[in-house]
Amino acid sequence: MEEVRETAITYYEHLSQSQKDEATKFFESLDSDGDGKINEEEFIAWGNKRGFKSITWSERLFKELNKDENGSLDFDEVLTLFYLNKSGRIVFCDGNGCEAFLKGNYFTCVKCFSARMSAQGTCDLCCSCYRNNNFNHRDDHTTFVDNYALLLSIWRQEDKPSASVDVDVEVDIASCIDLAQLNGCSNGKYAANSTYSKNLDLILSTMPSNASENGGFYNTSSGQDPDEVYALALCRGDLALESCFNCINSSIEGIKKQCPNQKEALFWGPILSSSTCMLRYSNLNILSIMDTTPSVPVSNPNDISSSNLEQFNETIYKLMDTLLMNASSASPSKFAAGDMNFTSSDKIYGLVQCTPDISESDCRICLRGAVGELSGCCGTKQGGRILRPSCFAWFELNLFYDLSTIDTPSLYPFDPKPQTPAEFAPPATITNKGSGRTKSRTIIIIVLPIVIFLAAVIVFYVIFHRRKAMSNQDGK
Numbered sequence: 001m002e003e004v005r006e007t008a009i010t011y012y013e014h015l016s017q018s019q020k021d022e023a024t025k026f027f028e029s030l031d032s033d034g035d036g037k038i039n040e041e042e043f044i045a046w047g048n049k050r051g052f053k054s055i056t057w058s059e060r061l062f063k064e065l066n067k068d069e070n071g072s073l074d075f076d077e078v079l080t081l082f083y084l085n086k087s088g089r090i091v092f093c094d095g096n097g098c099e100a101f102l103k104g105n106y107f108t109c110v111k112c113f114s115a116r117m118s119a120q121g122t123c124d125l126c127c128s129c130y131r132n133n134n135f136n137h138r139d140d141h142t143t144f145v146d147n148y149a150l151l152l153s154i155w156r157q158e159d160k161p162s163a164s165v166d167v168d169v170e171v172d173i174a175s176c177i178d179l180a181q182l183n184g185c186s187n188g189k190y191a192a193n194s195t196y197s198k199n200l201d202l203i204l205s206t207m208p209s210n211a212s213e214n215g216g217f218y219n220t221s222s223g224q225d226p227d228e229v230y231a232l233a234l235c236r237g238d239l240a241l242e243s244c245f246n247c248i249n250s251s252i253e254g255i256k257k258q259c260p261n262q263k264e265a266l267f268w269g270p271i272l273s274s275s276t277c278m279l280r281y282s283n284l285n286i287l288s289i290m291d292t293t294p295s296v297p298v299s300n301p302n303d304i305s306s307s308n309l310e311q312f313n314e315t316i317y318k319l320m321d322t323l324l325m326n327a328s329s330a331s332p333s334k335f336a337a338g339d340m341n342f343t344s345s346d347k348i349y350g351l352v353q354c355t356p357d358i359s360e361s362d363c364r365i366c367l368r369g370a371v372g373e374l375s376g377c378c379g380t381k382q383g384g385r386i387l388r389p390s391c392f393a394w395f396e397l398n399l400f401y402d403l404s405t406i407d408t409p410s411l412y413p414f415d416p417k418p419q420t421p422a423e424f425a426p427p428a429t430i431t432n433k434g435s436g437r438t439k440s441r442t443i444i445i446i447v448l449p450i451v452i453f454l455a456a457v458i459v460f461y462v463i464f465h466r467r468k469a470m471s472n473q474d475g476k
Contacts, residue, residue: 001064001103008083009076026085027078037072050085056099057092064101095129096136102126107144109137131297132376142301189261190283196263199223200231200281204252207233207279212245215333217356219287231281234355237335238401239276247277255279268296268387280389290362291389292369297376300383300396308343313379315342316395319350320374324367324393327352328360337401349399354391366391 012023030038030046040062047058065077073081084090091102107130109123123137123144130144190196203222210218216235223229233251235244251269259265264282280286304312319340327336334354339347352370354363370386370393378384383396394400 001067004084004089004103005067005080008080011083011087012079023079023082024075026082027075030078037074038078039072043073053092054099057101060092060099060101061090064103091124093126093129094123094137095125095134098126098129098134100126106130109141110143110145111138111141127294131295131373142299142303188263190263192261195223195227196229196283197261199227199229203229203231203281204255204279207231207252208245208248211235211248211277212241216241216244219355219357221285221287226283229281229283230286231279232286232355232357233277233279234353235277236351236401237333237353238337238351238403238406240402240405244277248279251277251279255281266294266389278387278389286389288357289390290358290366292366292391293389295370295373296387297373297378298385298387299378300381302382303380304382304397308346309380312342312348313375315340315348316350316374316379319348320352320371320393320395323350323352324364324371327354327367328363332356334358334363335406337406339399346397348395348397349401350393350395351401352391352393355389358390363391367393 012020015023027038030042032042032045040059043062044055044058047055047061052058061081062073065073065080067077091106093100093102093106102124105127107125107127112122123135123141125135125144129135190200199222203220206220207218210220211233212235216237216239217233219230219232221228221230233248235247239247247269251267254269255265255267258267264284265280267279269277269279319338323336323338326338327334330336334356335352337349337351339349341347352367354366358366366388370388370391373386374384374393374395377386378395383394383398383400385392385394
């Protein structure tokens with residue numbers, strides 16, 4: 001909320017005198033008893049006039065605005081409300097029972113926003129409600145994007161004849177993600193032409209070539225504390241070197257546009273639909289350190305058939321569990337991909353990857369968390385992915401990775417018999433689909449009796465000859 005307050009003050013300082021007078025009149029309209037402050041009762045009355053759906057909205061917004069927690073709002077605190085009201089940023093979560101005031105990143109239904117439906121309005125969700133599917137919405141409205149990505153999609157279409165938002169527009173991922181804000185601290189912004197800015201420009205300029213020349217991953221730092229910049233770039237494991245270079249290069253432009261002057265940023269590029277590379281930088285050390293937040297869910301808008309849902313989810317579990325074990329132990333790539341049948345004719349394709357600088361155990365922990373979140377966001381969808389700073393997990397019903405650059409076997413044959421999670425542990429070597437196990441058992445059954453028989457013969461022979469030798473000695 002502090003960042004919103006600073007924005008409001010900056011907004012006010014650049015207003016004309018007539019606009020500042022408007023802010024004063026706005027304060028006076030709320031101050032019904034004329035005591036120079038706005039109490040909660042006056043604020044709720046304003047919320048009712050504005051059309052708030054519930055008193056809870058007014059109570060929660062009042063609490064957010066009341067910085068000094070003295071039970072009333074002064075002019076500076078109302079300035080934040082004035083800015084929010086003028087900019088249309090008074091938004092509450094529509095998740096089931098949530099009603100949180102959305103002061104940061106949130107997700108919006110694209111179709112609702114495009115239609116501006118007067119009866120229902122938009123459907124807006126906090127990250128937690130969207131990630132955990134804690135909402136009820138129209139079945140034909142399945143595409144949600146974050147508020148920054150939505151703004152970018154509008155900007156891209158300003159030159160188009162229609163002013164409405166294209167529902168199918170490919171937008172850059174929510175990647176001006178302020179990691180500091182999400183983690184409850186503030187690392188702030190850097191000034192243009194500062195030492196930090198120069199270090200960042202230098203380090204970003206080297207990332208495309210270094211990442212593509214080092215197998216799709218590169219991490220480094222530049223400068224000295226407090227202006228030191230840490231950065232890493234990761235290309236998806238199936239990406240050709242030229243494509244890796246182009247993706248990171250495009251992401252540099254994207255991260256600068258989406259995150260101007262931010263000391264810490266994360267960008268999945270080049271566009272949301274592909275997410276083939278990641279670019280990240282910070283003023284804090286992020287190298288060789290596992291980080292699982294923010295965890296961004298991206299679901300395929302299409303639903304899976306209900307008749308196949310149980311087998312579908314069991315197969316996802318088996319596939320992703322096998323892949324995460326393979327990826328965590330794969331050195332140096334920490335990447336694995338493969339497919340598995342969930343019906344006699346339908347496959348699920350999966351891909352997981354960690355940043356190669358984290359340990360095997362950290363990679364496994366990160367991926368297990370991501371795979372666990374897949375069921376929440378995408379368990380009924382034809383595909384989905386969880387994107388984290390240190391790893392990502394992804395599945396689709398269509399082949400979405402490049403088979404020509406990687407070796408990806410079909411991991412299991414289709415088995416319509418339901419299995420319990422305990423049976424899902426993969427064999428140490430996935431070859432011949434079980435035929436080696438049958439051969440081994442047959443060999444053991446045949447060889448073991450022969451060995452026992454030969455041992456008995458040897459023992460009998462030794463005893464017989466020893467007794468014969470003793471008899472000869474007694475005869476003498």
